[in-house]
Amino acid sequence: MSAACATGQHDKHDVYAELCPCRGLLDLIANKWTTLAVGALENGPLRFGALQRHMEGISPKVLTQTLRRMQDAGLITRTVYPAVPLHVEYELTAVGRSLTVPLRGLRDWAEKHLHEMNV
Template sequence: MTSTCATGEHDKHDVFAELCPCRGLLDLIANKWTTLAVGALENGPLRFGALQRHMEGISPKVLTQTLRRMEDAGLLTRTVYPAVPLHVEYELTPLGASLILPLRGLRDWAETHLHDLTI
């Protein structure tokens, strides 16, 4: 995948352009599990098990994949504490925290308008 958009410029992006690298980012942040993970982590770091309990219905495999994608994108940090058993915490980075309000708005809209839709 190229890092330029239809304009050919690196600093001008258009998510509607087929080759825009922003589409991958949009795919990550618009994912329901990412949206829920940001909401779960908005009050501070959590361990894997606490995240899984908070995000009902997510499998350990999908949670692991979601957290890895978010970490790779710079949205959260994974801190390993040397203990027996191993203690791992996940926390939003400042960039990840910048998603709290927009994604909270999306979650609130979904809860408010669910009954208005025909899905």
């Protein structure tokens, strides 16, 4: 059985504890669209349309929701450039960039082991 999750900023957390706030973060970063968005933004900022083209199969609504969640969590920044039409770019923050290696490993693992899985 897990111990209760700490509430202080620098206290030890336990994702197995029911009320641990880490679970919300884990839910965000384990989401397939977040994983793909981090990979798409790995090489630098992209506009919404470029992200949508890179992430085949994502609807504009789901991409918007994913980007908002990522921005709210501090994984990306959204920069609006005053132009006509507006030019908006999304870019990984430092903490977002720290996710690139583990999430790349997860994507690589999925591609390598797909043939062994029943999905």
